[in-house]
Each structure stands twice: as structure tokens, then as C-alpha cells.
Amino acid sequence: MDAQREISEQRLKYRDILYGDDQLGPFPTQLLKRVPRPTSEVVGPIERRDPRESVFARSARGDFGEEIQRQFRRMTGRYPLGAALVDLQRHIAAVSTKRVEVAPRRAPIPRDPRVLSRHLKSLGYFLGADIMAVARLPQSAVYTHRMNGEPIDARLRYAIVFVNRKHEPTIRASNGWEQIVDPASFQAYQRLALQTEVAADYIRRLGWAAEPSHMYDYLTLMPQILLEAGIGEVCRMGIVLNPFLGTNFKSACVLTDLELETDGPVDFGLQDYCANCDICARQCPAGAIARGEQVVHNGYRTWKLNAEACSRFAVLNKEGCVCGRCTKVCPWHRPDSEPRDFAGWDGGLDTLHRSVDAQRRRLIENDCVDPLERTHKWWFELDELPDGTLSLPSDRNTHKVCRRHPLAKEPCD
Ligand code: B12
Ligand code: SF4
Ligand code: SF4
Structure with a gap:
């Protein structure tokens, strides 16, 4: 044929x-x-980056001091489920070569x-x-x-x-x-x-x-x-x-290099939405997210994260393993965002923004504490020590972080 x-x-x-x-x-x-x-907006040439200069690589290298280097090395493995996932990583790395x-x-x-x-x-x-x-x-x-x-x-x-x-x-x-x-x-x-x-x-x-x-x-x-x-x-x-x-x-x-059809960038009004919202910035325990306007960084305009502050909090946080509080509290992370919720959606932004606004109201009314927190928690809190012993976590951050107002000096609950 x-x-x-x-x-x-x-x-x-x-x-x-x-x-x-x-x-x-x-x-x-x-x-x-x-x-x-x-x-x-892109205003100038964007330089290619070297991952060996990212804050993670620098933490591993010891550029931010011995304590960060030590904690970074055991970060995920400090929790037994994290350690199990890290174990599997070796096999995946072998496949990828x-x-x-x-x-x-x-x-x-x-x-x-x-x-x-x-x-x-x-x-x-x-x-x-x-x-x-x-x-x-x-x-x-x-x-x-x-x-x-x-x-x-x-x-x-x-x-x-x-x-x-x-x-x-x-x-x-x-x-x-x-x-x-x-x-x-x-x-x-x-x-x-x-x-x-x-x-x-x-x-x-x-x-x-x-x-x-x-x-x-x-x-x-x-x-x-x-x-x-x-x-x-x-x-x-x-x-x-x-x-x-x-x-x-x-x-x-x-x-x-296979010739493919591309999808192209999207616009769903997020630049205006974020210009008028700062929940993630107010809820970031490290104060790492910009509260003001966009700045030019490496040839493009963006809200510039203080990457060192975020990474420092993630590595040194004694009451958790890394952090994603910003993801969790953003109103675009909402309960009605399962595929079935979009079954009859016609692409209209009004419907989309209405569901985000409803979540934003819920967050503000509840001081950013989701009612499902605690009641739906399925994992056990355990620390894995370097010798494999498991214990209940006893380490505490130097100041206890408030779940509702992470930037406050004292917890309110
Ligand atoms: C190192 C790293 C971090 C570090 C440092 C990040 C930094 N800004 O330097 C820290 C610890 C802070 C971090 C935190 C988190 N990270 Co991170 N991180 C990475 C990683 C491994 C490398 C990024 C890097 O090299 N940064 C160093 C230099 C290049 O950063 P930069 O010049 O400032 O550029 C940043 C931005 O400006 C943007 N950017 C880059 N180029 C361009 C170009 C244009 C035009 C624009 C507008 C933006 C833009 O991307 C960079 C993000 O780090 C990437 C994986 C990857 N290969 O992309 C994931 C990645 C960026 N992280 C991710 C996530 C989800 C997180 C967390 C939510 C952690 C979590 N719990 O999951 C937090 C969020 C913090 C935040 N508000 O951004 C996702 C983001 C996906 C997305 N939605 O875009 C990625 C892509 C991982 C993945 N595989 O999906 N991360
Ligand atoms: S991951 Fe945590 S510390 Fe980093 S920017 Fe988000 S909320 Fe802040
Ligand atoms: S919480 Fe979400 S919508 Fe609000 S400013 Fe942050 S990223 Fe934008």
C-alpha cells in the first residue's frame, strides 16, 4: 500500500x-x-537561566549557611511518606537515563x-x-x-x-x-x-x-x-x-522537532484580577509575595517573588514540609472546579469570575480557614529521624504562626 x-x-x-x-x-x-x-509584557530580551543558580541549588550548596543546607538535604525525607516518595525517586532517575x-x-x-x-x-x-x-x-x-x-x-x-x-x-x-x-x-x-x-x-x-x-x-x-x-x-x-x-x-x-499545531496564550482577565487582590501576599507566612505593582525582571514585567524568603521559610519550617499556602488560599482554587462543574460552560468569563468571587467571599468570611481543614485530614503527623525512628513532631517554629494571619506576631486561635 x-x-x-x-x-x-x-x-x-x-x-x-x-x-x-x-x-x-x-x-x-x-x-x-x-x-x-x-x-x-515582555520589554527586553529574556536571558536563559542556569538551574544551578536557583535558590534550591544554592541551598543545597550551602550558599545560605550550614543550617539551611542541612535542613534542605533532609526536607522531604523528614516525614515518612516523603521519605517513601524520595526512595522511589532513585528508580525514576534510573529510568530517565x-x-x-x-x-x-x-x-x-x-x-x-x-x-x-x-x-x-x-x-x-x-x-x-x-x-x-x-x-x-x-x-x-x-x-x-x-x-x-x-x-x-x-x-x-x-x-x-x-x-x-x-x-x-x-x-x-x-x-x-x-x-x-x-x-x-x-x-x-x-x-x-x-x-x-x-x-x-x-x-x-x-x-x-x-x-x-x-x-x-x-x-x-x-x-x-x-x-x-x-x-x-x-x-x-x-x-x-x-x-x-x-x-x-x-x-x-x-x-x-515533530511539527505540531500549537495552542497559543490565553487571556481570562487575570492581570486585572490580581491587581485588585492580594490574598496570597497577605497570607504568605514569609511575606515573600509582592504586594505592590509589577516590576521588570529579566526582560518581562511580573510580580516578583522574594524567592530567598519563600525558600528559607520552606526549608526551615519546623511545623511542616515546604509550603504552598499561596496556592491553597487563592480564590481561583475553589470547590466548584471539578470537570463536572464545567459541563455546560460556554467559555463566558462572567460565569468563571462569579465562581471565583464567591470563593473569595467565602475566604474573607472565614479568615482564609477552609471548613474542611482538620475534619478531612487523613495523614498522621510524624517525624522521621535520621536513624529511622519515628516520633510525634515536637519541633516548633521560633514564633508560632497564626493560621488566619500568618504575618502576625502572635496566633489569634
Ligand atoms: C527553584 C524553584 C522554586 C524556588 C525559587 C523560585 C524562584 N522564583 O526563583 C521556590 C522555593 C521559591 C519555589 C516555590 C514554589 N514553587 Co517552584 N520551582 C522552582 C523550579 C524548580 C526552578 C525555577 C527556577 O529555576 N527559578 C530561578 C529563576 C529562573 O527564577 P526567575 O528568573 O525569578 O523566574 C521565575 C518567574 O519569574 C517565572 N518566569 C520565568 N520565566 C518567565 C518568563 C515570563 C515571560 C514570565 C512572565 C515569568 C517567567 O518562573 C520562575 C519561577 O521560579 C521550578 C521548576 C521549573 N523548571 O520551572 C518550580 C516551579 C516554578 N515551582 C512551582 C510551584 C508550584 C511552587 C510552589 C507553589 C511550591 C509548591 N508547594 O508546590 C511555590 C510557589 C512560590 C511562588 N509564589 O512562586 C511550579 C509552578 C507551576 C506554575 N503554576 O507556574 C514549578 C514550575 C514546578 C513545576 N514543575 O510545575 N519554587
Ligand atoms: S510557598 Fe509559602 S512561603 Fe512561598 S510564596 Fe507561597 S505562601 Fe509564601
Ligand atoms: S490570591 Fe490569587 S487572585 Fe489573589 S492576587 Fe494572589 S494569585 Fe491573584
């Missing part, structure tokens, strides 16, 4: 899902308003970029992702080096983006800075690593170059890619907020 006839036959076979417009994943991302450029070669001959599949994008997004949903999107890869989002010092060549043109929600009932039941927070992130990171490793392996078998970029081997800085792929807009926290998930997600991507 000649290649052309084979492709026409495939077109007949897959016409419904791959050639149509049906929604592919659980959320109606196809209804979001697409715009030519991200809503974050074993990459198959790109097949010498390209597979007899349609070459239509739209069909291929729909195919690869469907693959992502099959592997368990919550949202999939495709972006033209901004070269400035590719790190200069891997963590091991190897220089990265930024030649691949597309990024297939994988988004995994952090386990919603758990995040809802936590106050944002307790022991479960980092395990909730690690659980999402591990799923993402497996999804992107499998997808990249598959694309190589089809005959195209593909490189996964995930927590165990980042090639890219994710937020700019998330913006270009239309996963969301940059919020006051300085990271990307998705209209369905808020910031309660983790992400990874597969870089490829």
Missing part, C-alpha cells in the same frame, strides 16, 4: 477524535480566549500537525495528565545547563506540556504548610516524570527527536512555556495560574 493511500485510510479510521474538534481532556480548554501574545535511540525510519502516520497534536494530547490524557497543551518552545525558557553541569542545546522547536493537579482533597484538607505539602508535590512530580518519559520514548520510536523535561532532569524553566501553551496567565505569586486549577498543579514537558 503506498504511503498516501495508507494515510487516507487512517484519516477515515480516526476522523472523529483526531480530525474533529471534540474536547479531549477533562477540562474545556478549547473554550478559553486565545490571544497572540501572553498577557505578561535509559533513552531509546530515534528510530531510523519515520512511522507511517499522518503528518498533519493538528492531527499529531490531538494524538499526543490524547496520549497525555491516556497516561493520566489533567491538562495537555502544545507550545512553540521559547528558546529563552531552555536552561543553559543541566543540574549536572552539561550544557543544553536549545534546538528543538516544540514543547508538549503535561499538567497534573496536586491531589485536591488533600490540598483542601491541609492548611498549606504542613507535612503533607511536599509529598503532594512529589506525588505529582513522579506521575509527570513517568508520563513524559513514556511519551518521549514513544515519539523517538515514531522517528522524531524527543527529550523529556521533568523534576528529575529539567531542561526547561516551566512558567514561560506554560504561558506560551495557554495553560494560564502569570499571577501575583509570580507563577502561572490556570482558570480551572488555580496554581494547584505541577507541570513538565516533552521537547520535540
Whole structure:
């Protein structure tokens, strides 16, 4: 059978899902308003970054002193569930070093970029992702080096983006800075690593170059890619907020030179929303989130996070493991954001903003304490000591943090 006839036959076979417009994943991302450029203004060249200069790498290196270095090294493993997740990480890292070669001959599949994008997004949903999107890869989002010092060549043109929600009932039941927070992130990171490793392996078998970029081997800085792929807009926290998930997600991507259709950036009015809201900034126990206006940083306008203050709190917090209080209290993180809540949604921003405003009122009325906190808490509070002994957590922060007003000197409850 000649290649052309084979492709026409495939077109007949897959016409419904791959050639149509049906929604592919659980959320109606196809209804979001697409715009030519991200809503974050770029005013100058964006320099590529080196992950070895991030606050995490610097904490591990000891740039912020011995205490931070020591606490950073045992951060996630201080809690037995975190330690179990860290154990699995070694196996995932071993998988990620074993990459198959790109097949010498390209597979007899349609070459239509739209069909291929729909195919690869469907693959992502099959592997368990919550949202999939495709972006033209901004070269400035590719790190200069891997963590091991190897220089990265930024030649691949597309990024297939994988988004995994952090386990919603758990995040809802936590106050944002307790022991479960980092395990909730690690659980999402591990799923993402497996999804992107499998997808990249598959694309190589089809005959195209593909490189996964995930927590165990980042090639890219994710937020700019998330913006270009239309996963969301940059919020006051300085990271990307998705209209369905808020910031309660983790992400990874597969870089490829397979010609794909891209999704494009979105605008759902977040720049104005965040300009008139500062709940995350007021609720950040480290005072790390900007309360004022956007500033220019590395060639773009953004609300600049005090990364050192955030990381310091996350590492030294004795009453929890890392922190995600900002994610937890943002009104875009709301109870009516399950896929079923968007079943009849027509893409109208009024409906979307009404549900966010309702959550904002609930938060303000309850002083940002979710009624489900405590009642839905399923995890045990335990500390794992370096010799493996488990004990009830006894360490306390030097000043007890108030759950309602984290920046206050004394707790009110
Ligand atoms: C190091 C790191 C941190 C550090 C330092 C971050 C920093 N700003 O320097 C600390 C400890 C503070 C941190 C905290 C958190 N992080 Co973090 N972090 C990372 C990591 C591993 C590397 C980022 C990095 O290299 N930063 C150093 C330099 C490059 O930072 P920067 O120049 O200031 O750029 C920052 C922003 O301006 C923005 N950005 C970058 N380029 C561009 C370009 C444009 C045009 C714009 C508008 C913005 C933008 O992204 C950077 C975010 O760190 C990334 C993973 C990744 N590969 O992207 C996750 C990542 C950014 N973190 C993430 C999350 C969710 C968190 C937390 C909520 C923790 C949690 N519990 O889950 C908090 C949120 C804090 C906050 N309000 O932002 C997610 C964000 C996803 C999203 N929604 O966009 C990421 C992408 C992880 C992932 N795989 O999904 N993190
Ligand atoms: S993760 Fe915690 S410390 Fe960091 S910015 Fe968010 S609320 Fe603040
Ligand atoms: S809490 Fe308010 S200011 Fe902060 S990211 Fe959410 S909407 Fe924006």
C-alpha cells in the first residue's frame, strides 16, 4: 500500500477524535480566549537561566549557611511518606537515563500537525495528565545547563506540556504548610516524570527527536512555556495560574522537532484580577509575595517573588514540609472546579469570575480557614529521624504562626 493511500485510510479510521474538534481532556480548554501574545509584557530580551543558580541549588550548596543546607538535604525525607516518595525517586532517575535511540525510519502516520497534536494530547490524557497543551518552545525558557553541569542545546522547536493537579482533597484538607505539602508535590512530580518519559520514548520510536523535561532532569524553566501553551496567565505569586486549577498543579514537558499545531496564550482577565487582590501576599507566612505593582525582571514585567524568603521559610519550617499556602488560599482554587462543574460552560468569563468571587467571599468570611481543614485530614503527623525512628513532631517554629494571619506576631486561635 503506498504511503498516501495508507494515510487516507487512517484519516477515515480516526476522523472523529483526531480530525474533529471534540474536547479531549477533562477540562474545556478549547473554550478559553486565545490571544497572540501572553498577557505578561515582555520589554527586553529574556536571558536563559542556569538551574544551578536557583535558590534550591544554592541551598543545597550551602550558599545560605550550614543550617539551611542541612535542613534542605533532609526536607522531604523528614516525614515518612516523603521519605517513601524520595526512595522511589532513585528508580525514576534510573529510568530517565535509559533513552531509546530515534528510530531510523519515520512511522507511517499522518503528518498533519493538528492531527499529531490531538494524538499526543490524547496520549497525555491516556497516561493520566489533567491538562495537555502544545507550545512553540521559547528558546529563552531552555536552561543553559543541566543540574549536572552539561550544557543544553536549545534546538528543538516544540514543547508538549503535561499538567497534573496536586491531589485536591488533600490540598483542601491541609492548611498549606504542613507535612503533607511536599509529598503532594512529589506525588505529582513522579506521575509527570513517568508520563513524559513514556511519551518521549514513544515519539523517538515514531522517528522524531524527543527529550523529556521533568523534576528529575529539567531542561526547561516551566512558567514561560506554560504561558506560551495557554495553560494560564502569570499571577501575583509570580507563577502561572490556570482558570480551572488555580496554581494547584505541577507541570513538565516533552521537547520535540515533530511539527505540531500549537495552542497559543490565553487571556481570562487575570492581570486585572490580581491587581485588585492580594490574598496570597497577605497570607504568605514569609511575606515573600509582592504586594505592590509589577516590576521588570529579566526582560518581562511580573510580580516578583522574594524567592530567598519563600525558600528559607520552606526549608526551615519546623511545623511542616515546604509550603504552598499561596496556592491553597487563592480564590481561583475553589470547590466548584471539578470537570463536572464545567459541563455546560460556554467559555463566558462572567460565569468563571462569579465562581471565583464567591470563593473569595467565602475566604474573607472565614479568615482564609477552609471548613474542611482538620475534619478531612487523613495523614498522621510524624517525624522521621535520621536513624529511622519515628516520633510525634515536637519541633516548633521560633514564633508560632497564626493560621488566619500568618504575618502576625502572635496566633489569634
Ligand atoms: C527553584 C524553584 C522554586 C524556588 C525559587 C523560585 C524562584 N522564583 O526563583 C521556590 C522555593 C521559591 C519555589 C516555590 C514554589 N514553587 Co517552584 N520551582 C522552582 C523550579 C524548580 C526552578 C525555577 C527556577 O529555576 N527559578 C530561578 C529563576 C529562573 O527564577 P526567575 O528568573 O525569578 O523566574 C521565575 C518567574 O519569574 C517565572 N518566569 C520565568 N520565566 C518567565 C518568563 C515570563 C515571560 C514570565 C512572565 C515569568 C517567567 O518562573 C520562575 C519561577 O521560579 C521550578 C521548576 C521549573 N523548571 O520551572 C518550580 C516551579 C516554578 N515551582 C512551582 C510551584 C508550584 C511552587 C510552589 C507553589 C511550591 C509548591 N508547594 O508546590 C511555590 C510557589 C512560590 C511562588 N509564589 O512562586 C511550579 C509552578 C507551576 C506554575 N503554576 O507556574 C514549578 C514550575 C514546578 C513545576 N514543575 O510545575 N519554587
Ligand atoms: S510557598 Fe509559602 S512561603 Fe512561598 S510564596 Fe507561597 S505562601 Fe509564601
Ligand atoms: S490570591 Fe489573589 S492576587 Fe494572589 S494569585 Fe490569587 S487572585 Fe491573584
